Amino acid sequence: MPLSEERVNAIAMQVLQAHLEKGGNLKLIPSEIKRECHNMAKKMGIPVTEAADFIKAMLEKAYLNTMKELNAIIEPPIRGVVID
Numbered sequence: 468m469p470l471s472e473e474r475v476n477a478i479a480m481q482v483l484q485a486h487l488e489k490g491g492n493l494k495l496i497p498s499e500i501k502r503e504c505h506n507m508a509k510k511m512g513i514p515v516t517e518a519a520d521f522i523k524a525m526l527e528k529a530y531l532n533t534m535k536e537l538n539a540i541i542e543p544p545i546r547g548v549v550i551d
Contacts, residue, residue, distance in 0.1 A: 480525075487529050500526075 470478075494500070500522060508518035 483525060484528055487525065488532065495526075 504518045508515040
């Protein structure tokens with residue numbers, strides 16, 4: 468059964484996220500991110516606003532995962548206590 472476009476997009480997001488988490492090239496220089504956003508939109512033939520939304524989602528997820536890992540170092544869990 469062929470994958471739906473929504474499922475393909477979800478898998479692509481997961482693949483990209485895994486790439487970033489394994490040390491993929493991610494430069495947090497605003498001017499470079501902006502330039503890459505415009506280049507990506509032009510290359511893919513999509514509106515730059517969609518490219519920006521995608522980049523924001525990826526950066527936000529990478530940031531949240533990083534904060535989660537750092538918080539685990541700063542505030543190690545108490546054995547037997549579950550905190551959401």
